[in-house]
Amino acid sequence: MIEFQQLLENYQEGKALPQQFYTNEKIFSEEMKRIYFKQWLMVDHVSRIPNPGDYFVFEAEKESIIIIRGRDEKIRAFYNVCTHRGSRICLEEEGTKKLLVCPYHAWSFSAEGDLKAARYMPEDFKKEEWGLKKCHLKIHEGLIFINLSLEEPMDFDEFIGPLKEMLEFHQTSKARIATRKKYPTEANFKLVLENFQECYHCGPAHPELCSIHEKDWVYTMGAGVNTAPEKDTKEYLDKIQPWIEECKSKGVPSDTYLESEDGLRKGLNRYVDRTPIGNGHLSQTKDGKPASSLMGKFSEFDGGLTQVSFNPFGCCYLTNDFVVMFIFKPVSIDYSEVELVWLVGDQAEEGKDYQSDDVSYMWDVTTQADTTIIENNQKGVYSRAFAPGILSENESAVTYFYDWYFTNMKMGSN
Ligand code: FES
Ligand SMILES: [Fe+2]
Structure with a gap:
């Protein structure tokens, strides 16, 4: 970490960046945390998913986000991560689905992200607690923006x-x-x-x-x-x-x-x-x-x-x-x-x-x-x-x- 801080301190203004900035995994992962995951990212246009159930998957770094239009016409974003044992759910880049069915053990989620079916679960299992994890999403003038922050993101109105x-x-x-x-x-x-x-x-x-x-x-x-x-x-x-x-x-x-x-x-x-x-x-x-x-x-x-x-x-x-x-x-x-x-x-x-x-x-x-x-x-x-x-x-x-x-x-x- 000290070495990393030093790299940041040592940069000489007016020059290109030193090699490590393009080759060092530690720097890459810090850049994702300190910069990329904090930004409002423009990811597509609403006309890509005009009908209920239409979705596409946005992938960056190791993250995969399902952006899907619900039956109520609202567009939502979810982490493409099954709440059972974490499998990717949508394996195709885009499509139309009534239910998002995990390919591993078939837990099934609605287009609104709610868990609808899970087989052989204990009696006290509460489906309503196991919906898909939401990703921050805003739509402005037809442009879809997401924010990969796991915390409260920067204020969208101020940003736009x-x-x-x-x-x-x-x-x-x-x-x-x-x-x-x-x-x-x-x-x-x-x-x-x-x-x-x-x-x-x-x-x-x-x-x-x-x-x-x-x-x-x-x-x-x-x-x-x-x-x-x-x-x-x-x-x-x-x-x-x-x-x-x-x-x-x-x-x-x-x-x-x-x-x-x-x-x-x-x-x-x-x-x-x-x-x-x-x-x-x-x-x-x-x-x-x-x-x-x-x-x-x-x-x-x-x-x-x-x-x-x-x-x-x-x-x-x-x-x-x-x-x-x-x-x-x-x-x-x-x-x-x-x-x-x-x-x-x-x-x-x-x-x-x-x-x-x-x-x-x-x-x-x-x-x-x-x-x-x-x-x-x-x-x-x-x-x-x-x-x-x-x-x-x-x-x-x-x-x-x-x-x-x-x-x-x-x-x-x-
Ligand atoms: S990991 Fe998705 S159903 Fe098991
Ligand atoms: Fe160019």
């Missing part, structure tokens, strides 16, 4: 507060899933998250993203509000001010939000920004043309991109016509999973109003490239010759991420 206005405007509640894709990644989750906190790599790795977005956006906003040094971001925001004013005059919220110092200390790490895609493009598509019909409260295409980040483990990028949900899951010390879910308006029809391939094009090709560069990063980090290098000025959001990471790691596991 600064992000509400933008999500309400985009009306993610009036959306449905167009398509989804998983990107299994042989790397520590921090390499995945760090990569998403910078667009320094966008020039070399993402020709598609760079041809869709304006160059200045890639430099200053490619990884959210603090992608570049403050003065450069301010210059960019000044330049797009007329566009922002025009959006505001049409009632489109366009203010940026960046986490406060106080928020960082509470484990929060959120941002919101809204900027033009640029190059005359109306959407994040190959040719810049819309890929689907207008969503949310927009009355016309304004070519904007909204970034709403809940924490480094999940965010939504929202254009006028579709939404991409990014879900980053730590699984083990050197394996992570990235899942992307694309939403379109709930009235949009595939083939008529949109083609899934057009909607998913940019972030699919970009995330495939990211998977490759992240895995290459992990391979290099394993080397005995690896030593942390100096971060560039275009990796300010990585510095910010480390700040949040160390603040929370040092705060302990309570």
Whole structure:
């Protein structure tokens, strides 16, 4: 433990993290306790489970959570752990069930989590005491969030507060899933998250993203509000001010939000920004043309991109016509999973109003490239010759991420 504390204390600001942070099991398990299990995690969209009995299983670290719609239409989350002797109950990733029957000794639970049947139990056995263990769940604007804390989690209303206005405007509640894709990644989750906190790599790795977005956006906003040094971001925001004013005059919220110092200390790490895609493009598509019909409260295409980040483990990028949900899951010390879910308006029809391939094009090709560069990063980090290098000025959001990471790691596991 002393060695672990020392590692935290020894980190040199302005540099990448030392090798142990990507290879040491003890660090991984502390990160889960001190950070991951405390966060509100965006896990999916309600349209994945439209009917009573529909469920899916969310897996991260060693945890497995059943998210299921009850007969009362309410969505609940339960640990996928049988209250008899602990077996996994749902072995498939998704499906529809009237009863959740444990495959071991057939204890059977309702979609509301109550134990309904258990054979040969003593007479004084009280079924009502052996329901499934609940996992914290909240739904906001159609997005499902869970919190893996076994205690009272951080206040959801406080967490979602600064992000509400933008999500309400985009009306993610009036959306449905167009398509989804998983990107299994042989790397520590921090390499995945760090990569998403910078667009320094966008020039070399993402020709598609760079041809869709304006160059200045890639430099200053490619990884959210603090992608570049403050003065450069301010210059960019000044330049797009007329566009922002025009959006505001049409009632489109366009203010940026960046986490406060106080928020960082509470484990929060959120941002919101809204900027033009640029190059005359109306959407994040190959040719810049819309890929689907207008969503949310927009009355016309304004070519904007909204970034709403809940924490480094999940965010939504929202254009006028579709939404991409990014879900980053730590699984083990050197394996992570990235899942992307694309939403379109709930009235949009595939083939008529949109083609899934057009909607998913940019972030699919970009995330495939990211998977490759992240895995290459992990391979290099394993080397005995690896030593942390100096971060560039275009990796300010990585510095910010480390700040949040160390603040929370040092705060302990309570
Ligand atoms: S472990 Fe589930 S019924 Fe025995
Ligand atoms: Fe990338």
